[in-house]
Ligand SMILES: Nc1ncnc2c1ncn2[C@@H]1O[C@H](COP(=O)(O)OP(=O)(O)OP(=O)(O)O)[C@@H](O)[C@H]1O
């Protein structure tokens with residue numbers, strides 16, 4: 100079982116969007132996939148509830164009250180977390196995670212929250228020992244925006260590489276409304292957005308870093 104936790108204390112940076120699209124990508128690739136929701140707003144569970152029967156199955160897990168057990172049959176677990184994640188839940192998830200995906204938008208607010216979060220993570224033993232891979236992903240990028248340059252400058256300063264750059268696109272909202280992800284829709288309309296995901300998918304599909 101491989102576990103991908105999507106987290107960032109900054110609200111609205113794209114956690115649920117990344118979690119649902121990752122779950123759809125795993126499921127569409129034929130892997131037994133579960134999507135656990137730790138956020139009491141239950142947006143990821145609502146997405147799973149809208150998912151059509153014809154789409155590759157994603158098993159919803161309600162972990163709002165407590166981080167539960169992972170069913171034995173699950174090959175890929177994606178966890179969506181709230182902006183205000185409780186310390187105990189964070190500890191439980193850090194014990195489970197193989198990959199931590201941190202989305203951030205090109206804004207000074209997201210950058211500040213992400214820098215503080217990365218700082219905290221640097222103190223976590225499983226991160227220090229490279230048992231958890233930390234993947235920072237820029238979300239909602241707009242072409243020719245000056246904010247993109249500021250984001251690059253910020254990441255250079257904190258010395259953390261950016262794994263992937265996801266564009267701002269109405270496709271994400273349209274698919275979410277139907278309980279779908281980019282990888283449920285392999286056609287031309289989603290092609291450019293799907294290309295953005297290639298480096299992230301390479302990391303989440305790579306052999307585990309822990310033994
Ligand atoms: N790449 C994108 N392009 C366009 N819209 C996006 C993109 N990523 C996210 N959004 C939209 O931005 C909004 C916030 O995204 P999302 O709900 O995934 O963030 P979140 O981090 O889960 O928020 P919260 O902290 O409230 O849980 C949603 O309306 C979503 O559809």
Ligand SMILES: [Mg+2]
Nearest residue numbers: 114115138142
């Ligand atoms: Mg969310």
